[in-house]
Amino acid sequence: KAGVTQTPRYLIKTRGQQVTLSCSPISGHRSVSWYQQTPGQGLQFLFEYFSETQRNKGNFPGRFSGRQFSNSRSEMNVSTLELGDSALYLCASRLRGDGMHEQYFGPGTRLTVT
Amino acid sequence: GQNIDQPTEMTATEGAIVQINCTYQTSGFNGLFWYQQHAGEAPTFLSYNVLDGLEEKGRFSSFLSRSKGYSYLLLKELQMKDSASYLCAVSIPSGGYQKVTFGIGTKLQVIP
Numbered sequence: 668k669a670g671v672t673q674t675p676r677y678l679i680k681t682r683g684q685q686v687t688l689s690c691s692p693i694s695g696h697r698s699v700s701w702y703q704q705t706p707g708q709g710l711q712f713l714f715e716y717f718s719e720t721q722r723n724k725g726n727f728p729g730r731f732s733g734r735q736f737s738n739s740r741s742e743m744n745v746s747t748l749e750l751g752d753s754a755l756y757l758c759a760s761r762l763r764g765d766g767m768h769e770q771y772f773g774p775g776t777r778l779t780v781t
Numbered sequence: 782g783q784n785i786d787q788p789t790e791m792t793a794t795e796g797a798i799v800q801i802n803c804t805y806q807t808s809g810f811n812g813l814f815w816y817q818q819h820a821g822e823a824p825t826f827l828s829y830n831v832l833d834g835l836e837e838k839g840r841f842s843s844f845l846s847r848s849k850g851y852s853y854l855l856l857k858e859l860q861m862k863d864s865a866s867y868l869c870a871v872s873i874p875s876g877g878y879q880k881v882t883f884g885i886g887t888k889l890q891v892i893p
Contacts (some may be wrong), residue, residue, distance in 0.1 A: 709885035
């Protein structure tokens, strides 16, 4: 079974631009969560989607948004990029959305904002 | 707010035993996860504890005390490949669902 895939793997953007990251979960998994990982803050929860509905949202500004499609693939968008948005963005999928099952992480998208 | 604390760095010797502690103060609790993350790679699942006690899985064991808000991950017979970050994460109720909140992670270095 194929794992979680994320595209692109690396991205360099300029302040003020916007970016869209994509995540394809493991086949059959309906829950997709997004995290931002930085050396100083660790993994910070962005949001979770289940069956195209956002179930939870972390403490990030409205510049961060996401969506999930009917095939469970998910995208996240960051508008008006800031230098502090430079981070590794990880998505994770799980079979069920009950929080009691392990998450399977993708390799991440390394975003650099200059 | 949610607070999950774990040491930022630890060093241990190959063949030895190391215990990585995690304490949490959260508004609600469903369970606690441990993940391993090698440098430049994605986190991978190690264990999940819901009830108090010790769960053993090969060289790795995880312990939970819900009353104390405390968990530890025990690694036995350390190998060089165990050098990685170990992430403690708590599943908490949120908005009718559950949300997983991670600690900052403990970077373990195994030395010969």
